[in-house]
Amino acid sequence: MSIHGTTNCDLYSNLLHYDDSEFLILSFNARSLSNKIIHLKTLLFLVNPTIVLITETWCNSSISDHSLNVDNYVFFRTDRCYGIGGGTIIYVRSDIQACKFEDKSLDAIDDSTWVTVNCGSQNYLLVGCIYRPPHADTKFDKLLTNIFSIASHQPHTFKIIGGDFNLPKIKWGLTPVPGRYNKLVETLEICGWVQQVRKPTRGNNTLDLMFTINIDSISVHTSHEFFMSDHRVVLGIIHSLNAIQLNSKASLMYQSRHFDQQTWKRTGTLIQCLPWETYFTTNNVDIALSNLYHNLIYCLDCTAPVIGRVAYNANRGQNTFKRKLRKLKCRYYEQNDVYALQSILKLINRNASSKRKYFMNIENKALRSKSPELSILRLFKSRVKSNSLGTTKFFIVNGSIVNDPNTICEQFSKHFSQCYKTGTENSIITFPMLTSRHLSKIDFTPSNIKQAIAALKKSYDGGPDGIPSSFVKYGSREFPLFCLKLFNLSMEYGTYPSVWKTSLITPRFKTGPRSDIINYRPINLTSVLSRTMEKIIHKQLLSFLLSASLISPSQHGFMTKRSCFTSHLEFFDQITQKRDVGQSVIILYFDFSKAFDSVSHKLLLLKLSSFGIQNPLLSWLKSFLEERSQIVRFGSCYSKPVNVTSGVIQGSVVGPLLFLLFINDVCSLFQYGKPFLFADDLKVVYSFSSPMKESYISAVIQEEINKLYEWTISWNMPLNVDKSGFIHIGRCLNLNLTVQTHTLKPLNTVRDLGLRYSNSLNFSEHIISQVSKARKLIGLIMINFNNIESRLLLYRKCILPILEYGILVYSNCRHTDLIRIEGVQRRFTKAVLRYSDNKDYYQRCQQLNLEPLWIRRIKLNLVFIYRLINGISYSSVSTPSYLMISSHNLRNKENILAIPRTHTNLRQNFFLIRYSTMWNRLPVNLRCSETTTRFKSLLDDFLSESGLCHLLNINVFNNDLYKQGPSSI
Template sequence: MVITRIQSFFIPRVPVSVEKTAGRDVNTPKPLVLAPSLHENRNGLVHPYPLDTLDTCTSIGQIKNPTHFCNLTKNKSSLVYSKSSTPTPNSPPKTAHNNSIDIGEHDAGTPLNIGSSCPAELLGAEPYSGLTNELKYFKCYFNSHLYVILINARSVLNKLPMLRALTVIYKPPVIVITETWCHSDILDDEISLDNYTHFRCDREGGKGGGCLMYFLNELTVSQLESSTLNMPETLWVNVHLNNVTALIGCSYRAPGTFSNYETQLINTLEQLTDLQYDHKILCGDFNLPEINWDIPTGPTKFDKFLDTLDILGWKQTVTTPTRGNNVLDLIFCHNISPLSTLVGSEFPGSDHKTVMCALPIPLSSNASHTSTSQQVIYRNYSKANWALVESMLRSSKWDEYFTTDDLSRALTIFYHNSNICLDAVIPLQTLKVSPHRKSYIKPKDRKKLKKLSTSYFKHHDFGTLGLILKTLSSITQAQDFRMRKEERIAVASPARVYALTEILRKRMNRKNHSIPLLIDKGRLCTNSADICELFNKTFAGNYLKPSVQLLDIHPITKMAQTPLTPNQISTVQFTYADINQTIRTLKSSKGFGTDGISSYFYKYGGPDIPLLLLKIFTMSLETQTYPDIWKTTFIMPKHKSGSKTEVSNYRPINITPIASRIMERLVKDNLIKHMLSCNIISPNQHGFLKSRSCLTCHLDFFNFVTSSRDRRQLVLVIYFDISKAFDRVDHLLLTNKLNSLGIRDPLLGWLKSFLNNRSQIVKLGSATSKPSPITSGVVQGSVIGPLLFTLYINDICACFTHGKPFIFADDLKVAYTFQRDDLGNFENVVQKELDKMAAWSSLWNLQFNLNKCGWICFGAPSIDLKLTLQSANLTRLRNVVDLGLRYSSDLTFSEQVASQTRKSRMLLGCILRNFHDNEAKLILYKTCVRPLLEYCPFIISSTRTRDKLRMESIQRYFTSKLLGYDCKEDYISRCMILKLDPLWTRRLIINLIFFFKVLHKISFSGNRDIQFAQEGSYDLRNQTSTVTTHSFKSTLRENFFTVMYSKIWNSLPLDIRTCSSVTSFKRSLYRLLHSTDYINKLFTPRTNQALIYYST
């Protein structure tokens, strides 16, 4: 049965059209000429194909006497029929809608239809000879040309084995698939094909529909994302081949939506016509059965659409039915006439026939740059003898190193001796790495498949096809066996969490993450060196020109009006113990900076390394010199969002030397300790500081908002976004500000040296750019850079006297409270502070990204404010994405719940589909999926019950899938079997632990709503363990974290409230919350009703 399905698909069925020679009369008799690419088969039979006259024909099942087809003999000069009644040359060709055709009536200028609808038992008979010849005609003749296979899959996931067989046997350059039925839960890796790059477009807001396109890795392709080509369920891909640019699109239109779709389709065709491409092709399932594409004509409602095609010069090339008697799968072409378009049999599992279209675009004879392997130089640290490295390092000559006062000389000796040891024990190796993901087919199996494929095309023996399918099946089984074995080994290993997450990362990231091409101002960049230079030029363009004039030595006082701190810091004391402890915290990584030394060397090179570094660090600080060898950093472009072909959609990540990072860590820790002890850093800043995080920023912000709304005040929040903030820090202004904050030489001089005279090199694989100077900014990716930026904008809060600012790094929001009847005066107050903000940004050479700035009002959805920043109007925001949290003015956080559940469902589906071992699935769920549902958990208390149930449904689904549908236990019982806590229990534990940390000042919080009760309270015995409770007037405030968990805290037993550490508190709390009596006492009847839903 499988062989029958395969053979029925792999044989093209109906040749639809080949462009005729211009000016030739279609009724002129033409001699039958054998195509150069056709040869005799084993039976000595050939197929009469004049290459320039393939137009239209019918199915082999419609031929009355198939045996006539076998009576073809080869003449020396031409092909003729051996039947006495030769075909009449001028007979009118039969259309595809005719029910039958006799071979004797067939026009010599019209090819016979060679299909696969004949019974399976006839496949080995002589009529099949013509079938194989037609297949061989298409494959061999167009093997050197770009051709497209169009498939309506009706769910692509269960068609992947068939698609893999298709790519192994035919290796089509382009595969276009509609009705993929993919959704966000399906990862890219799950639909990837070996040796192909794919692009997808899923249906938004539901399942079904969707488009998918596969391209051979040898093709240079990129996705086109354009706001003008915005048809739903449509995908566009650029193809660059032999100095020819083509745009290939895939679209799916659901039935019954043409009235809404027509305008978008016409506008898209008009836009496409104007685009500067050599050729444009639009493929897909358009569900237009009423149009007769032979003429073409149709009902009146299609007149505008058909007229547009004619006016714009678009041609639809498929005229033979692709589903039943209807032509649904279409190929529109502009500025190109296909060499041939064939309609095959139904794709297995689908009721649509496949369409193959050959384009007059020759494939490159030279290998594309994307198929070129890159050479990577590396050290194999996994087999290193670190004891030998330690011994060689200790026996090296260090006399001059410890006696010299020249930092440069000391560094030269250090790196010279280190590299000698590494080269002797772990020599450099060269590895050829393909930019494409590793094939899942082993070389031996690939060679076998290639041999079978060659044999199949040579002899057309379906026994060979069966062997191909058997080989593919064995490859899949072997792959499953390897995956199961890999999972069992990982589960049994001591570090099983790390091992399993690495397996998950590997299985999720098969997709190629290289940057094959970029488009810059219409210019295509495909060479790796050119791409590096383009990135280097773009990133360097973000920097400012160096300042030539210093501001007043105390510019901070102009805005802040605060006295300078008398406390100063001028040096850092480096010790062996601190350096050793910092090295121990390094992550083991093979990556390295421009000095070529990875973290492995520092971690495992022996106890002498901290002593050697102590010499370098001390000398560097004393001489106020940051080593020149550390000033050049590698830049790794990291994609942010949007099209990957646009260079503006990347941000730079600096790869700095490991030794530099160790020293920066020590300097940063001492600086932060000094700044916090002197209260220099604003309490409104939550970024890059110990005990502060996104969570503490959200807590303070929403506590302010909910308490203000509880007092019936309206809350206006303005969101600011600083453009290229880290890259536009002026070095002279920064050092001036550091001086005003009490940082003195030699530390200040060292920081100046750290900032100045730096350069960057963009690195992609083995390709690099030329060094480019860094004239401004703090180094993104460095250790101390974020702290320097924090100090640079530390005085930004001085701009606001009426509003309350909340800052995380460069993300700033300012909250104002007001009454509705005071709107006019309030708007003026806010505008004055916005003007002060604009003046501050001008003073410090920072600019706002006005497209990302805006405001939202809690409590007055219809209020309209006219606010401007830097002469630009601020827009009202309906929804906000703030530090990973999504919310709107109703503060129900439904948007956040939807986002969290979608991400976790997608990852969970990937784990369930790609892992076999149940224990591995359970570990990965707890490690990777559950944390996605537990980001910022304190806001869940403010969500609706249905949103809580929506989050709980993720774990409910997982437990049922893991135990199987035969398990009749309820949700709570399933959790007990798997030793899982319900999500609501985990949120309760996590929130109480966070409450404990804030209460004991382990986590920072600027609000005073979480604090121990004051003396004189009603219960003096418990005054040191109970917290202050707050009254409330609204449900919003009642359900908020500070109010709700203050009550829960006070209800905890005394021995738990008086725990001295987080560990003991967590342990005691866990025991308590697994007590049924306490749970029943803790929750209200309304919440108990929700728990009933949880447990079913």
């Protein structure tokens, strides 16, 4: 069928007879949407429906929202997560207030999408789009029946569910109903659902249905088939909803400060002329800061005034195009001119082609910019971002729908403040002194202040105090002097400025339904001057704590030289050691509930003093913690201030370090188990020999769980038992472990710091997940970018970090999984070169300047070994040690690592064993490199084909090895 087929002409002619000022709903089965988007744009332009329900979109995560855009519409999509086919999408006219409605029960059917529409006068419409496969089983039908029941009890006044249900055996309005569908039809009748479609929608069968509740005045018609689909379009006209709530038109003006190169010159001159007598003579930190802000804001207003700008309109070049479309639409509508329709299709096609050229020009411009990597990454983010409304407009609160921004803002404030605790400290608790050393003061100097200011990120957005970081960084050479006065005054009197004690909170979505406030976490915005001061305090405080060995070696979070990698290394080293000697391993995972927000200020100060922190620093930290308040910002609305009575500020620099000190002693509770901490993520490893009785093992572990529970009660740090559990490796034990009255659940797999551990320790699930994620991103890159250079840049920046996360454990993976990882790059190189020739993997990598992933893993892991040996990365127990070599021994034996004997493949393939062996095969000049940069350079030179053969202890380097890599690498 040609794009100008008569079927489409008949479809448009039929639908144009209806008044688009009515509330129109279109519903049809597209049988693939992305390749028919031009025809969808034409249909929506001509008919102008309010809502469009489309099933069988056949979209997946590699199809970006950008490619599904339709002018004047927003959309909400659900893609099938497995196989091909399926998928649903709902388009809503952009002048309608609508947002996605997410509910776990309603989302039980994968091919379904739900949207809430504001109808005005506190009335809301629930719109659902469902696809039921033609061969759905009774289990699916039971689920569908349940969903109709659940949807009928939602708080919306009106409800519509449409889509392709593939129920040809049900003759709607007639009896009897086939026995299999009795329960479904009975539920529809009991819940008040009315099926409105009475005419066939595919052949002689009525498959595309529309169910309604509380909608009396509706007429439903069927038209012709959509382009290249065998399903007719269903049109519903709701006469009772024509007074629907419309979106208010947003202003095209926004306010910002104008900065340029001359701004900084004018700023430096003006700052020197401002009155600073009060600032430098007062001994009151609040008065000093008030005077500083007064002068800085005045300087900003003079040199970079706030101006109104017209927001960039991406469609401003489309005015001529839209004007032509409107004329052709009128001609087609008035004269039923088929040639006008053909002209519309040609014009939309030509416009799509122009847009593609425009996007290519933007891409090429980004590559030619001063920082092409940053420009391309920003462009990628903008092209793949979700097209649905950025801010959720409706929330479910206590079973009611709320859309008033002020009410929503207050509800967020109430939710975020619920975790704070007041007056629950144990008054008789004591804590021993941990050191005879002490730290009472932080030294602020022009040098360390300059260093802290230089490390600030470049930003022109004002913080809570209106001061952008770029203004502090580039504004004047006098800023370190101003900061020196302010910081020393604050520290001398042990007073944190009152202005900085009010935090601005913005809600950030985590996971789950967006309409539920509990699925958001608070993000603190703090003053740039406060962060600058905190950086210096953090550096000197952490240096003192580490020099006195006061922080537990089991803690790997928020500290220099420690990371997720060092945590995984020590954890997996412990497991492989115990398994190598035949012991069974049990790993307990504990989750603390709202850990950062639950910290008692009184108890934290008690612990800080035990670490040797004295006044005035202790007083400053007390002032930093206490008498704080927070204000939530939602859109342009602000909540009332709420007191922050517990917790450490997560948006601050010092806050996370204070939390580490608060939770530090939890590791001392475990005598039999080996604890591992990353911030508040706690896991404990227990190992037992086979002859030990199950009852003894259970008793030992339960005793330490009880100790942990007592600690959480004493220090007001409750456990979230629902998110805690245990996993066993080796001998299967039937353990009954409890936290008070709650039973710890056994786990088969667990996601731990980005890696998925399982009983088998082969990491297949982790690799499958990472490969799937990488393939989806590659699909987005290939669709949205055309230049090879852009694709390669995005591959290196976005895909390689996914494929190379956790490579410390890859040597314990199955070879088939490692081949699966390499296959991602093999397919990418083919796709980038457009399958234009028969070059093999080696030739493609050479042309694109890429290395096989297995060679990259060798390099990255050997670099990590170098960092461990030289103390650049921290490890308390897993640092490789050198052998003591006699001076009479053979040459090339300098810096040789000791390799312990192993008994199992699990331990033999462990990272430290495998790569220590490789390290010993490196040339002596490479092992003795003085810097990491030098080591990387020499390693690149060494790893030619002959070097790889020597390193891997193989004779021949062939194409199969290059393509698949060796096992256990």
